[in-house]
Amino acid sequence: MKTEENLKRIHFSQDKLNVLGRSCLKDKNFSNVLKKMFLAAVIFFCTFFQAQQSAISTLIIPASDFLDEIPKGNYVTTAAEQKQDWLFNNTGIILNSETNIMTKINAAEAGDYHLFVRSSGNGKSTFKVAVNDKVTNVFFGKNELSWVGGGVFKLKKGINDVKITRISKGAMFDVLALSKNASLTEKEIYSKQLPDDVKLLKEYKIPECNAVKFGDVDGDGKTDFLVLERDFSAHVFNHEGKELWQWKAPEEYAKERSEFEAPGVIWDFDKDGKSEIAHWRLMDGKEWLVIADGETGEIKNKTEWPTQPLPHVYNNFRLAMGKFSNATPNELAVFTDMGNNINVNVYDSNLKQFWQHTEKRKKDNLGHYIYPVDFNKDGIDEVLVGSLLLDSKGKTIWNKFDLIPDNHDHADSYKFADINEDGKLDIVTANSEAGIFMYDGMTGKIIWQNVAEHSQQIQVGHFLKNNLGLQVVVGGRTYGNRQLGEPYLSSQLYWFNQSGDFLFKWPGNPINGNPDFVKGAWNGKDEQLFWYKFKIEDNGKGKLYFPDPVFHMFDFMGKGAEEVITLSGGSLKVWGSRKAVYTNKDRKKDLTYLKNTVVNHTHY
Numbered sequence: 001m002k003t004e005e006n007l008k009r010i011h012f013s014q015d016k017l018n019v020l021g022r023s024c025l026k027d028k029n030f031s032n033v034l035k036k037m038f039l040a041a042v043i044f045f046c047t048f049f050q051a052q053q054s055a056i057s058t059l060i061i062p063a064s065d066f067l068d069e070i071p072k073g074n075y076v077t078t079a080a081e082q083k084q085d086w087l088f089n090n091t092g093i094i095l096n097s098e099t100n101i102m103t104k105i106n107a108a109e110a111g112d113y114h115l116f117v118r119s120s121g122n123g124k125s126t127f128k129v130a131v132n133d134k135v136t137n138v139f140f141g142k143n144e145l146s147w148v149g150g151g152v153f154k155l156k157k158g159i160n161d162v163k164i165t166r167i168s169k170g171a172m173f174d175v176l177a178l179s180k181n182a183s184l185t186e187k188e189i190y191s192k193q194l195p196d197d198v199k200l201l202k203e204y205k206i207p208e209c210n211a212v213k214f215g216d217v218d219g220d221g222k223t224d225f226l227v228l229e230r231d232f233s234a235h236v237f238n239h240e241g242k243e244l245w246q247w248k249a250p251e252e253y254a255k256e257r258s259e260f261e262a263p264g265v266i267w268d269f270d271k272d273g274k275s276e277i278a279h280w281r282l283m284d285g286k287e288w289l290v291i292a293d294g295e296t297g298e299i300k301n302k303t304e305w306p307t308q309p310l311p312h313v314y315n316n317f318r319l320a321m322g323k324f325s326n327a328t329p330n331e332l333a334v335f336t337d338m339g340n341n342i343n344v345n346v347y348d349s350n351l352k353q354f355w356q357h358t359e360k361r362k363k364d365n366l367g368h369y370i371y372p373v374d375f376n377k378d379g380i381d382e383v384l385v386g387s388l389l390l391d392s393k394g395k396t397i398w399n400k401f402d403l404i405p406d407n408h409d410h411a412d413s414y415k416f417a418d419i420n421e422d423g424k425l426d427i428v429t430a431n432s433e434a435g436i437f438m439y440d441g442m443t444g445k446i447i448w449q450n451v452a453e454h455s456q457q458i459q460v461g462h463f464l465k466n467n468l469g470l471q472v473v474v475g476g477r478t479y480g481n482r483q484l485g486e487p488y489l490s491s492q493l494y495w496f497n498q499s500g501d502f503l504f505k506w507p508g509n510p511i512n513g514n515p516d517f518v519k520g521a522w523n524g525k526d527e528q529l530f531w532y533k534f535k536i537e538d539n540g541k542g543k544l545y546f547p548d549p550v551f552h553m554f555d556f557m558g559k560g561a562e563e564v565i566t567l568s569g570g571s572l573k574v575w576g577s578r579k580a581v582y583t584n585k586d587r588k589k590d591l592t593y594l595k596n597t598v599v600n601h602t603h604y
Contacts, residue, residue: 057180059113059155060192061162063093063173064533064544065103069508073097075487076511077172080569084145088118088175089193090547091533095127095141095164095171102163105178107155113178115150118186125170130163131155131178141171147186153178195535198545201563202556202574204241207233212551212565212572214598215266217244217294219274221586223556224294225572228262232280236294245297250282256314260368263317265599266294269330269349278319278332280305289334291351303351306336306343313339315363320600322346322372322381324354324392329595335370335385339363344370344385346394355394365407369602373416375425375441382442384427386411389444398444409434412604413458419470419498420447428472430455436474438500448500452476453510456491457604459517463529465538469498473540475517475531478510487512493531495540506541516603518553520562524581530564546575554598558586 067076073096079087093101107113117129121141128136131153138150155178162176177189204225206212211228218224222239229235231254235246249257264279269291277292287305292298316337323329324346331354334345342361346354359366366386375382375389383390387400404410411429419426419438426447427439435451436458453476460472474494480486490510495503515532522528528535530550534542548568556563556574560583564575588594 057109057111057113058184058189059105059107059178060189061103061105061176061178062089062091062544063175064089064091066093066101066164067507067511068103068541069101070511071097071099071101072509073099074101076513078568082120082145082172084120086190088189089533089544091544092172092174095125095167095173096169098167098169100163100165100167102161105155105160105162107157107160107178110155110157111180112152113155113180114152114182114184116147116177116179116184117150117173118145118147118175119171119173120145121171124168126166126168127164127171127173128166129176130161130165132161135165139166141173194547195543195545197577197579199576199578200573201576202241204237204572206237206570206572207235208570209262209567210603211261211264212567213264213266213601214552214554214556215268215275215294215594216588217266217275217277219272221558223558223588224266224275226264226266226277226279227572228264228279230258230262232257232262232282234264234277234279234297236277236297244295247279247281247292247297252282252285253311253314260314260316261318261603263319263334265319265321265332267321267330267332267599270300271330276300280317285310289332289347289351291349301351303347303353306334306345306353306356307338308341313363315339316366316368318369318602320370320372321595322383323374323379323595324372324381326379328591329381331372333370333372333383335366337363337366342366342385344383344390344394346383357390357394357396359388362407364410367411367414368604369414371414371416372600373425373441373596377425384414387429387431387444389442397442400439400444403446404431404434408432412456415458415460416441417460417470419460419472421469421498428458428460430458430474432456436472436496436500438472450496450500450502452494453478453492455494457515457517459519459529461519461527461529463527463536463538464495464503464540467497467503471498471503472496472500473517473529473531473536475515476505476510477514480512489514491515491532493536493540493542504540513549515549516551518550518564520553520564520597521560522553522562522564522577523579524561524577524583546573548573551603552601555587555593558588559583560585560587562587 075094077092117140119141126139136150213226224238227235231249233249236244266275268275288302290302318335320333322331322333324331332347336343342359344357371384372381380392389397409432413430425441437449438447452474456477457475475491476494478490490512492510493506519529533546535545548566551567552565561580566573
């Protein structure tokens with residue numbers, strides 16, 4: 001029903017209730033108890049109607065609505081970075097460019113609206129707001145964070161322009177509001193953060209980390225997790241957030257280990273219904289690959305970590321589960337990059353080594369992660385590392401070392417799908433400055449290639465409306481000059497069709513950060529793509545959905561839908577859709593899903 005019709009119905013209902021209430025209260029046949037009950041109902045419904053009317057007559061404009069064409073020099077910021085208790089949606093924009101930014105709002109009804117702006121500044125910074133053809137008399141973004149009124153503006157029914165203008169650099173704002181309520185407060189808009197569809201299901205306080213791995217260590221059917229700190233220390237938590245055990249890594253060589261994601265997986269190697277933890281340990285001056293009891297941390301099996309003796313460089317040390325026999329997946333693939341000496345090893349569930357493949361190449365030349373994938377559909381995994389594909393025995397199937405000889409142009413991200421619809425599994429890679437490549441999985445033949453700045457993250461799927469076939473979307477990274485105070489990492493989306501033709505970019509300029517993609521059945525049925533804090537709509541643009549960057553997505557709750565997991569600092573949160581359709585069938589019961597979607601996960 002249209003908003004105008006709703007408003008008329010609200011006013012009509014209030015009038016009817018008032019008349020009916022007065023007549024009932026005067027009726028002598030009405031008992032005192034019934035009168036009190038009826039009066040309470042009248043008060044409740046009138047309050048409800050007023051709340052509905054207030055919601056309709058307040059337009060909230062978060063900072064994220066201005067990101068479509070964010071000018072170079074403007075940066076996204078968070079409450080923690082601003083040292084504030086909260087920012088609206090935990091997202092603000094720092095105005096370091098004098099270029100105006102603009103968005104459009106849709107007013108359900110015309111009329112006079114009061115403007116409110118929440119902003120802060122450095123003492124010299126300011127900005128004004130223009131609504132359609134009228135500019136505020138008030139300057140915002142001067143000093144401490146504050147909620148300030150900006151006057152009354154006439155809105156027309158339908159689309160209206162809102163512009164941030166007259167900018168003196170350095171101000172920050174997180175939200176604007178236009179309301180028929182002249183005394184609207186910050187408190188009243190606090191509950192309006194994030195879309196109505198988003199529901200916080202779980203929140204865990206964890207150690208600062210750069211990797212979290214998921215599985216069921218206590219056999220209760222619920223998702224537990226392993227937190228890996230930058231120095232490779234390990235902490236295991238159950239589904240309720242209770243820490244079951246921890247292993248503290250020695251300080252020796254800790255700085256060398258801190259750059260990349262720490263190695264670890266959760267998997268039920270002994271098939272007793274409770275998963276073990278496979279990870280790295282340094283004991284008595286020696287490095288070990290261990291399989292530990294998931295509930296206690298007690299070592300069950302161990303073997304020497306497949307590196308040269310200490311000291312050595314730590315670059316990319318990663319673990320992934322593989323299927324290298326006709327049985328269920330139960331083998332461990334290990335990737336160790338020490339620079340000039342890179343090893344790929346495969347072990348059975350007791351850590352007996354099957355094979356080792358060694359490449360003498362510079363650090364990162366084989367990327368950051370190891371991918372056991374069944375490309376030829378024989379039920380046995382091949383192993384992809386960088387531009388090298390190995391068979392299940394460790395023998396080379398193909399490589400592209402002639403095409404990508406420089407370790408700076410390594411593949412940061414890989415995704416797998418039948419993109420050209422020929423019935424074969426293809427590989428798409430984001431190869432740094434070399435751009436995007438699409439390979440035939442088993443032959444390594446290049447099907448197409450293109451460029452997208454420093455191509456960092458990549459995803460493939462049916463994402464865009466009115467675009468046939470699968471699309472490929474890339475997070476194109478740019479680097480800032482930190483000596484000039486610029487954020488080091490920024491990114492924007494580059495869209496391509498299944499033939500590799502460039503379609504468009506979003507947003508107009510990169511947003512600061514190191515964003516990742518996740519995708520899954522957010523509503524329990526359809527595939528949905530998320531990037532950074534955004535749900536990606538079918539036009540390829542983002543709508544802010546989460547306060548923190550997305551990290552992972554799978555059936556965390558075990559009900560059949562797939563939840564988004566965000567990770568920021570010491571906070572791990574699990575978000576679900578209020579509209580999700582649940583089958584109550586845990587997708588993680590499928591070992592292929594558990595292996596490929598849940599366990600073998602990496603930021604890059």
